Amino acid sequence: MLWRMLTVLLALPCLSWAEETVVTGVSHSRFSLNAALDGSELFIFGAVRRDAPIPDNAGKLDVVITVRGPEQDVTVRHKSRRFGIWVNTAAVEVLDAPSYYAIAASGPLDEILSESDRLRYNIGMDHAVRRIASHPKIASARPFSDALVRLREKSGLYTQEDGAVALAEDTLFQVGLELPANLVEGDYSAEFFLVRNRRVIDRGETGIIVQKTGVGRWLYNLSQEEPLLYGILSVALALAAGWTAATAFRLARRR
Amino acid sequence: MQIYLPIAEVSVDALLLLGIGGMVGILSGMFGVGGGFILTPLLFFIGIPPAVAVASAANQIAGSSFSALLAHLQRRTVDMKMGVVLLSGGLLGSSFGVMVFSILRRQGQFELVVSLLYVLLLGIIGTLMLMESIRAIRRARNPGTVVKPRKRHTWAHGLPLKMRFRTSQLYVSAIPPFVVGAAVGVLAAIMGVGGGFIMVPAMIYIIGMPTKVVVGTSVFQFLFVTGFTTILQAVQNKSVETVLAVILLVGGVIGAQVGVLLAARLKAEQLRMFLALLVVFVCLKLASDLVLRPAELYSIGSS
Numbered sequence: 001m002l003w004r005m006l007t008v009l010l011a012l013p014c015l016s017w018a019e020e021t022v023v024t025g026v027s028h029s030r031f032s033l034n035a036a037l038d039g040s041e042l043f044i045f046g047a048v049r050r051d052a053p054i055p056d057n058a059g060k061l062d063v064v065i066t067v068r069g070p071e072q073d074v075t076v077r078h079k080s081r082r083f084g085i086w087v088n089t090a091a092v093e094v095l096d097a098p099s100y101y102a103i104a105a106s107g108p109l110d111e112i113l114s115e116s117d118r119l120r121y122n123i124g125m126d127h128a129v130r131r132i133a134s135h136p137k138i139a140s141a142r143p144f145s146d147a148l149v150r151l152r153e154k155s156g157l158y159t160q161e162d163g164a165v166a167l168a169e170d171t172l173f174q175v176g177l178e179l180p181a182n183l184v185e186g187d188y189s190a191e192f193f194l195v196r197n198r199r200v201i202d203r204g205e206t207g208i209i210v211q212k213t214g215v216g217r218w219l220y221n222l223s224q225e226e227p228l229l230y231g232i233l234s235v236a237l238a239l240a241a242g243w244t245a246a247t248a249f250r251l252a253r254r255r
Numbered sequence: 256m257q258i259y260l261p262i263a264e265v266s267v268d269a270l271l272l273l274g275i276g277g278m279v280g281i282l283s284g285m286f287g288v289g290g291g292f293i294l295t296p297l298l299f300f301i302g303i304p305p306a307v308a309v310a311s312a313a314n315q316i317a318g319s320s321f322s323a324l325l326a327h328l329q330r331r332t333v334d335m336k337m338g339v340v341l342l343s344g345g346l347l348g349s350s351f352g353v354m355v356f357s358i359l360r361r362q363g364q365f366e367l368v369v370s371l372l373y374v375l376l377l378g379i380i381g382t383l384m385l386m387e388s389i390r391a392i393r394r395a396r397n398p399g400t401v402v403k404p405r406k407r408h409t410w411a412h413g414l415p416l417k418m419r420f421r422t423s424q425l426y427v428s429a430i431p432p433f434v435v436g437a438a439v440g441v442l443a444a445i446m447g448v449g450g451g452f453i454m455v456p457a458m459i460y461i462i463g464m465p466t467k468v469v470v471g472t473s474v475f476q477f478l479f480v481t482g483f484t485t486i487l488q489a490v491q492n493k494s495v496e497t498v499l500a501v502i503l504l505v506g507g508v509i510g511a512q513v514g515v516l517l518a519a520r521l522k523a524e525q526l527r528m529f530l531a532l533l534v535v536f537v538c539l540k541l542a543s544d545l546v547l548r549p550a551e552l553y554s555i556g557s558s
Contacts, residue, residue, distance in 0.1 A: 074555055074556060075363070075555070075556055076553055076554070076555055077363045077553065077554050077555075078552055078553050079549060079552045079553075079554070080552070081548075084546060085367075085371075085545040085546055086545060086546075086547075086548065086549055086552075087364070087367055088363040088364060088366075088367065088554070091363055143553075144553065147551075147552075147553030148553075148555060150551075150553075151551070151553065151554070151555050152555075181259040181266055182259070182264040182265070182266075216259055216260075216261035216498070217261065219261050219262070219497060219498065220261040220262060223261075223262055223489065223493055223495070224493060227489050227490045227493055228486065228489070228490050230489050230495070230497075231485055231486035231487070231488070231489030231490055231495060232486060233497070234314050234485055234486075234489060234495050234497040234500065235314065235317055235482045235485050235486060237318075237497055237500075237501055238314050238315065238317050238318030238321075238485075238497070238500050238501065238504060239317065239318055239321045239482075241318055241500075241501045241504045241505060242317075242318035242319050242320075242321045242322055242504050242507075242508065243318075243321050243322050243325075245504065245505050245508035245509070246322035246508050247322070249508060249509070249512050253512075
């Protein structure tokens, strides 16, 4: 399997606390993945800039990285039993849900980062989805947004990987994120957080343009933009494939 | 070997798809049925979204009918005029079916309705086939029983709008073939089946066509109706997965050759019994999925 890799290099300017900073040097990176493949890996790495030695009393340094895909409205449906069979009976529109959301940290997220900072910087699966269209008939939409996160975690679109970020010598960090093939194309944003004593001490952000390549992407775009042409092409392809295969077999049997 | 289907947005094993196409091909080679009614539920079972499975199955049927139609044209076993009447009904039925398809999908009820229709259809076909094959096995044991000859004059001959169909040597009303064609068109759009199981008996018993032109004429109708349905589905519902259809086709053609060979070696009654059991099994599996509590009660987007 071919793994395509992207490197987001983080350069090292200015500072805020304890002379430790992380800022992106590349403002936009392009990432192409072949849609015919099963998935690809997004490889992110960077460094911590430090102007003075780490004080002895400083706590452990940790790094948290999040990646968010383009936001979309999503309908989440709920089944219940009617006349003995299971039927979709309720639907809730979840607004601006990220099409992809990954959290990677150098340790267990709950332990290395305080609840208040997770809330402030919107880090965590419980903060993945924020807006839900109000619905008169449904008392609480919370189970629906939880279900969305659960379903997307199952399909690999949302992922939390505690301990996936490798931090070497408190300076160099890196993480590889597996991307599923049904990723949405568009502008992704990657955020980086330096964490000490359960507090965020610096953050950086960079944009990544995700593009698909290959026949699959071409077919998908054609089906969306030129559906009539796509339909005619589908029939023509099917006729050609059916006829070719049948003819090939007839010829092979005659020999 | 995993392959990503861009429209269905799922990854599936390409060999598994080839196998399913091949199995359906074996069935069609052995029994002369299209096999759409087995193909579409099998696609549901391997995780293809129902809307994509139905629309792509229509595409697959268009492809597999083409070489069959060419063979029938060569043998002159197609009643073109009858085919055109059936087809005009079919196009109307298909347009209506695609419309219903998109309404159901927007409501989030497409999967449910398709499953219910399949349970009903497979239940009827399976039961009839089981009964028929039991009767056939009995008949083979005591050959004394006489099979009744069928009437060529049916109630359909009393209706207005009569037309002459030379190839079928018939002078009948155009209404029954039009209605039959329309019904089959609706099924092609909503269920992704060719509809031979309805069309062939209707042509023989209601319209009274001679058996030798029945298959060729229905293949003529399948090709154009499923081709038209595919284009309509692509435009209205964007749910046609060409990659899937082509893989299934290739598997299907290979399977059909195997099926013809198998059919020559096995006993017809046992073959029919096997197909009947398969149909009943798929029916029960679909029914149990509807009745048993699903592991996940929530789902994302339109089915």
